[in-house]
Amino acid sequence: MAEEAGFESLWVGDHIALPAGEGNPPRLEAMVALTYLAAVTSRVRLGVGLIVLPQRQPVLLAKQVSSLDVLSGGRLTVAVGAGYVEPELHAMGVSLAERGARTDEYLAAMRALWEEAPSFDGRFVSFSGVVQHPSPVQRPHPPIVVGGHSAAAYRRAVRHGNGWYGWGLDPGETGQTLRVLGETARAERRPADLGELEITITPPGPPDLDTVRRYADVGVDRLIIELEGIDDDAVDGVIESVGEIAGHGVS
Structure with missing residues (x-):
C-alpha cells in the first residue's frame, strides 16, 4: 500500500530498553524490522531513524547495514543520533557524558569498514587486518x-x-x-x-x-509521518492524503 500510494520511504525507530513504568508501546528491534520490510517491498526506500549509535557495537552495525543494503538492492538510509535516555544508555554500557564522542568515533569506524580500510585505532573501538564483504550496494555507503x-x-x-x-x-x-x-x-x-x-x-x-x-x-x-498512536481508519486517511499530495507533484 505504501508503494502504491507514492511513499518515498518507510522508516523505523530505535530504542532497545526504555525506562519501566512510562507506558512505552511495544517496539520491534530496528534492524530486524527493516530486514522484514526489505523482504516484502521492492521499490520504496527503507530508513532507520534515529538509530542510537553509541549503544551499538560499530563493527557489527556496519555489517548489518551493509547486509541490509545488499538485501534491499541499495534502498537503505541510516539516520543516527547520540541518544538521550540515560537508563537505556547505561543498560548498554555507555555513559551519557561519552555519547557524543562515541557517536563521532563509531561513524568514522563504520566508514573505514565500508571503504575497506584494513585498520582503525580509536578511543572506544579499534581493529586491524580485517575486512567486511559484501560491500554496500550504495557506494561508498548508504546515505547517513x-x-x-x-x-x-x-x-x-x-x-x-x-x-x-x-x-x-x-x-x-x-x-x-x-x-x-x-x-x-x-x-x-x-x-x-x-x-x-x-x-x-x-x-x-x-x-x-x-x-x-x-x-x-x-x-x-x-x-516522515509518525503513525504511532493513530488508529487504522486514520492511517488509511494518511495513505490517501499522501497519494493526493503526490498527485499534485509534491514528493
Whole structure:
C-alpha cells in the first residue's frame, strides 16, 4: 500500500530498553524490522531513524547495514543520533557524558569498514587486518542522516552527514533551525564531496497539502509521518492524503 500510494520511504525507530513504568508501546528491534520490510517491498526506500549509535557495537552495525543494503538492492538510509535516555544508555554500557564522542568515533569506524580500510585505532573501538564483504550496494555507503537539535548535532550533520533529521518541528520552527544549520555549515566548511545537506522532518501531526508546501518552501526535502498512536481508519486517511499530495507533484 505504501508503494502504491507514492511513499518515498518507510522508516523505523530505535530504542532497545526504555525506562519501566512510562507506558512505552511495544517496539520491534530496528534492524530486524527493516530486514522484514526489505523482504516484502521492492521499490520504496527503507530508513532507520534515529538509530542510537553509541549503544551499538560499530563493527557489527556496519555489517548489518551493509547486509541490509545488499538485501534491499541499495534502498537503505541510516539516520543516527547520540541518544538521550540515560537508563537505556547505561543498560548498554555507555555513559551519557561519552555519547557524543562515541557517536563521532563509531561513524568514522563504520566508514573505514565500508571503504575497506584494513585498520582503525580509536578511543572506544579499534581493529586491524580485517575486512567486511559484501560491500554496500550504495557506494561508498548508504546515505547517513544525522539527527538532533543541539549545536553538536548540527556540527555532526555538517561534517559527516548526507542529511539532517529534525523531530516535531512545524514549518516556522523548521525555517529557524535551517538558518542555524546554514550558519553552522558556513562556519564548519562542509566537505564538498558531501553535497547539499538533505533535510528530513517529522511534523507534529499528519500534514495536509498546504502544510507540505510550507515545509517545501523553507527547504525540507522529506517528511516522515509518525503513525504511532493513530488508529487504522486514520492511517488509511494518511495513505490517501499522501497519494493526493503526490498527485499534485509534491514528493
